Amino acid sequence: MQDRPLALPHVFHRAEQYFGHKPLVTAEVDGERTTTIAEWAERVRRLATVLDTLDVSADGRVGTFGWNTARHLELYMAAPCSGRVLHTLNIRLFPEQLVYIANHAEDEVVFVDRSLLPLLWPLVDRFETVRHYVVIDDGADVPVPDDPRVHDYEALLAAATPFAGDFVVADENTAAAMCYTSGTTGNPKGVVYSHRSAVLHALITLIADGAALSEHDVVMPVVPMFHANAWGLPYGCLLAGSSIVFPGPNMTPQAVARLLERHRVTVTGGVPTIWMGMLPLLADHDLTPLRTILCGGSAVPRALSESYREAIGVPMLHAWGMTETSPIATMSVLRSHHAELAEAERADLRARQGQPVPLVDLRLVDPGTGEIQPWDDVTSGEIQAAGPWIAAEYYRGEGGGAQFTEDGWLRTGDVAAVDRYGSVRLVDRTKDLIKSGGEWIGSVELENEIMAHPKVAEAAVIAIPHEKWVERPLACVVVKPGETLTAEEVIAHLEPRVAKWWLPDAVEFIDEVPKTSVGKFSKKTLREKFGGYQVPGQTPVT
Incomplete structure (x- = not known):
């Protein structure tokens, strides 16, 4: 050769x-x-x-x-x-x-x-x-x-x-x-x-069980070109010969929707907050050429994906990765063994982060003991990744080996469970897990369930101190414009959906969830804001 x-x-x-x-x-x-x-x-x-x-x-x-x-x-x-x-x-x-x-x-x-x-x-x-x-x-x-x-x-x-x-x-x-x-x-x-x-990463954007970019496509990368090379979409489009629409400086939901419609875009990609903002506008625009909405950067709420499927017939194509993975590592494409499932079950599967794409290897590791965990969709652990577009170290060796194992795997910091087919279900970030009474509560799963409420625009869950259980969940909720919602209604909505001990001890209504520079929820900002938070009636924790 x-x-x-x-x-x-x-x-x-x-x-x-x-x-x-x-x-x-x-x-x-x-x-x-x-x-x-x-x-x-x-x-x-x-x-x-x-x-x-x-x-x-x-x-x-x-x-x-x-x-x-x-x-x-x-x-x-x-x-x-x-x-x-x-x-x-x-x-x-x-x-x-x-x-x-x-x-x-x-x-x-x-x-x-x-x-x-x-x-x-x-x-x-x-x-x-x-x-x-x-x-x-x-x-x-x-x-x-x-x-x-x-x-x-x-x-x-x-x-x-x-x-x-x-x-x-x-x-x-x-x-x-x-x-x-x-x-x-x-x-x-x-x-x-x-x-x-x-x-190699650009080639992955062309595979059928993925974004499947082709010469026939009109692609609009909404994800910024300063964010992990826009998820490889620019290189993939050039390789495939796709037409490209660039949104430029006007990133308002109205401007994005108009571009998608005017240029008959077939493939687009961006973080969940972009698509949340555009959701109320879907009925006003003809987006029938659109076949794929690539979504990542943070866990895609099931309710958001389903809202798009119901409105325009196109759910989110959920992808998972990070800057260190170039970033695509998994894609949540439905497989042949899902064909006979009911639509609600298929929606649950689309909300997962999905199987590793070709050439990426994943393993599940107990962050405390380092032991490899089974893929039984119950046991959780930290995802570690290896592959030809996975970082082996940081520039100039910054950070030492804290992010990389001795045998060359990337510690992603994401906690997940994996089923027998290798489909990843994100539970949390290691730093965002809530340790209550010695048991873990996944903030991401709680957030997804809260955002399934029809009156909720956004929700973020963080840990607050507790005198008995050490940590308990606090739900920070953004209500949709024109709606009213009470803490009792939020808890009632969650009761049939999560274990009783997962229910938040308190609900705080906020104007918006603070975002990081790449559009992810900034839980660090929320933890700083509610750092001394005490549930009414609880003895202050010292």
Whole structure:
């Protein structure tokens, strides 16, 4: 067999050669911009020489601070195909985290959307290695700093000579891209994706028992391109030849719904909060071309998926993973042995995280003893993962071996049960489990049951101290607009659905569940808010 590298230049050349006629649409501040893959590819070639003009090192880190756009996709290819490393900066991080990440990665240049300049520019004097800032004009009415370090993206491209010939990355194990995860303790930690891992992961987005991307599809990645490479969708679309619609800076439910309808999108993907916001709008839009809604980032509430199935005939395709798994590790696709099940049972199965995708191995481990746990769908343990797109360590060895086992598996921090077919059912994060009277209560399962109430928009469950049981659950509930709900009604709704000792000791109604930078529930924020919470009538715990 020929020994040829699995590297992103193949993905680029394939798209350029076979799919040049396919459209790329970007929603911008002042309208929509439509181009073709052929025009996009010529700009990628120009951008590669721009990186030379800016004197970016041969393996230098190229930072991006931008929305989901076709021009961001240009950077997705120009940086790694020219030997550099794409570093997507999360626009929703705290300033201190952004400064730490850019300095830790040693970014040499940052490409920034004009609409995001107010977030980035106040920090630039704290960036230690960035020498250039390239502004991508997305139509925003934001002043551009008069500074010699600032360049105009289109002016640089217009002056550049396109890279001629084929891009070559000889070693598939060299770095292609990197993202930082804030899901660990301490400072964010870098995960570096190789060309090999990126190509193999892109192939997984094409498999039939998954997103099944094809040349026939119109794909809209709502998940941010700064979040684990938008779940691999950009690379997968280029590999398959799918048309792509980029939502740009307007991420309101109304804007997302309009784009899905106008461009007859067939496949989309985003975190549950996106789809929760769009749920009331479904009746007003024709989404009949839509065949797959990829949903992940946090557990997908069964009630949310079922609401979509009832409204438009398309339930969520639940996926599980994390930055360290590139991120797709499992997908909850119904199997042949589920064919005869009643619809309610099939809905329960769709709410699971599903089987590992090909080339990913999982095991279930008791977090206390380290013993391997059985796949009986009852016994729970921490999920550990291994595979060709699973991280082996953090950038620069940060965090030591705390996240990785001696035999090379990733400790995910997610607690789950697994059935005999390998279908994962997420129970909790190890740090979010509630230990009550020596027994574990899964906050995620409680949340899903609460969110099944027709008057509940969101719910998060955290542990509060208890004088006898050590910890007990507190339910933080967001009521749908125009509805009223009492704590007694919430408990009554739960009583037939969970064990009696799982019932929350208290219910607090809040305006919204705080979110992390990637749209997950921020239970850390809730724990800080309710840190001294005492159930009425209970002796304070000291």
